[in-house]
Amino acid sequence: MGGADNRRSPAANNGNNTTRNLPLDPVINLDHGDPTMYETFWKKLGDECTVVIKGYESLSYFSNPKNPCWFLEPKLEDSIKCLHDAVGNAVTEGYSIVVGTGSSQLLQAVLYAVTSHDQPSQINVVAAAPYYSSYLEILDLVRSGLYKWAGDAHEFNKNEPYIELVTSPNNPSGVIRGPVVNRDGGVLVHDLAYYWPQYTPITSKLDFDIMLFTASKCTGHAGSRIGWALVKDKEVAKKMTKFMEVSTIGVAKEPQLRIAKILQVVADRCKRFGSPEGDNFFEFSKNMLAKRWEVLRETAKKSEMFILPKYPLQHCNYYGEITHINPGTENYLIMVTAFAWIKCKDEIEDCEKLFRSHNILTRSGRRFGSDPGFVRVSMVGRDEEFNMFIDRLSKIQDL
Structure with missing residues (x-):
């Protein structure tokens, strides 16, 4: 069984220095898309997003009775x-x-x-x-x-x-x-x-x-x-x-x-691109995900056990350019999606079962009306969870 200790992978360390006392071989739950990755950004802002609501405020059911959605603030x-x-x-x-x-x-x-x-x-x-x-x-x-x-x-x-x-x-x-x-x-x-x-x-x-x-x-x-x-x-x-x-x-x-x-x-x-303070939430988050995807793709390539999808090249109006182009191709780009839709090699009929045997919880392709040879893996958890996932993934050997 592919275990993991509490070492932190430098390649996947995206600035979250919080260390949690995790057991040596914990179950890593990547079934849910719980977006705890974003804690890093919001901690940087301190109290900037704090909202204070006094005891006498917001008592009524109603926010705007003239609005079709009358409870919308x-x-x-x-x-x-x-x-x-x-x-x-x-x-x-x-x-x-x-x-x-x-x-x-x-x-x-x-x-x-x-x-x-x-x-x-x-x-x-x-x-x-x-x-x-x-x-x-x-x-x-x-x-x-x-x-x-x-x-x-x-x-x-x-x-x-x-x-x-x-x-x-x-x-x-x-x-x-x-x-x-x-x-x-x-x-x-x-x-x-x-x-x-x-x-x-x-x-x-x-x-x-x-x-x-x-x-x-x-x-x-x-x-x-x-x-x-x-x-x-x-x-x-x-x-x-x-x-x-x-x-x-x-x-x-x-x-x-x-x-x-x-x-x-x-x-x-969100229009402050390249800010040294890193205060563009979307840019900050995309960079974090891009680092994780780079590590995941490299790990999957070395193992030859798993296949990750490719996506057609597209221009992003928000960034004003095509970003994260795969250096090995001209027509595809490395997407940094919230989930990895991973396919195990053909000899593995139940990909979820394989991951579970290594204490990694994923969501089977069956749940999505698809093939059990696929699993969905969350990419938006905390650094230590992702790093342990990569460590275990790299140790899954050929059957």
């Missing part, structure tokens, strides 16, 4: 618009913003909002495999009378109404995607959680009918549980709001105000 609405405008990844003019407890709640609200109690049967919900594993889990848990999970969009051939969930960049693979079914009678929901410049080139300012984002992937503040939807149809936005009004009576104001402050700080600094 105006400061959060302003900071969301400011950040999207600064990054150039989504249009906000002419859209209603609906805030939710993460994008998971927003997804449920969307599915409710685009269906009808008068429809004769449940609407099929599809996504192209490999699809985000929680889609199936959410729909299976809710078991709504309005909609049902219908699996891989590539295999959907029913002449019936449908909802297609388009995750771009894809979770788990990181590729940019468009709709697959492409026929009348469908509703498209674009999950754009990772469409930020630390994960993927920003190629255009998107203007789809329904677009989902979340602070957990944008800034790493998963614990605040704030997501937002940009919704073109005001009636759909109102129905989404009604869903959350009935289920949770809105979204708490404290995390909204916290995320509003954080997004504004990111927006104010």
Whole structure:
């Protein structure tokens, strides 16, 4: 079994000098995409993002009764618009913003909002495999009378109404995607959680009918549980709001105000490229991920046990250039996605089982409607976890 001690790999040390007393052979949980990597950046800012809420403030249920999403804090609405405008990844003019407890709640609200109690049967919900594993889990848990999970969009051939969930960049693979079914009678929901410049080139300012984002992937503040939807149809936005009004009576104001402050700080600094203070959050984060991906690719190349994906070369409007070009090719670039979609060599039928035997928890390709020869590995944990992962990966020997 490939063990690991508490040594820190210089190649993967990205500035986080926090040392944690970990056991010599701990289980490394890379199943979840818990974005603790970002602690390094936010610690540098000290109290700059601190929000103080006094005891008499934010007592009311209501934030703006005239807004379709009446519990959306105006400061959060302003900071969301400011950040999207600064990054150039989504249009906000002419859209209603609906805030939710993460994008998971927003997804449920969307599915409710685009269906009808008068429809004769449940609407099929599809996504192209490999699809985000929680889609199936959410729909299976809710078991709504309005909609049902219908699996891989590539295999959907029913002449019936449908909802297609388009995750771009894809979770788990990181590729940019468009709709697959492409026929009348469908509703498209674009999950754009990772469409930020630390994960993927920003190629255009998107203007789809329904677009989902979340602070957990944008800034790493998963614990605040704030997501937002940009919704073109005001009636759909109102129905989404009604869903959350009935289920949770809105979204708490404290995390909204916290995320509003954080997004504004990111927006104010996000055009400072090459700053010696390293205060551009996206640039800082991309550099951290790039170092990790460089180490991972080198380790996988030496082992000859694992295959990592390549991505087509694309121009990023945000950075104004093509970045991280693979020196060995002309048509591909090294992406620095939040997850590594790793394929074990063909003789290994269950890649998750192999990793688990080395005390590395990953998420099997089965969970994404794909081949068990694949696993998804989180790249956004703390340095010591990543370093131990690389150490163990390098010791996995041929069967």
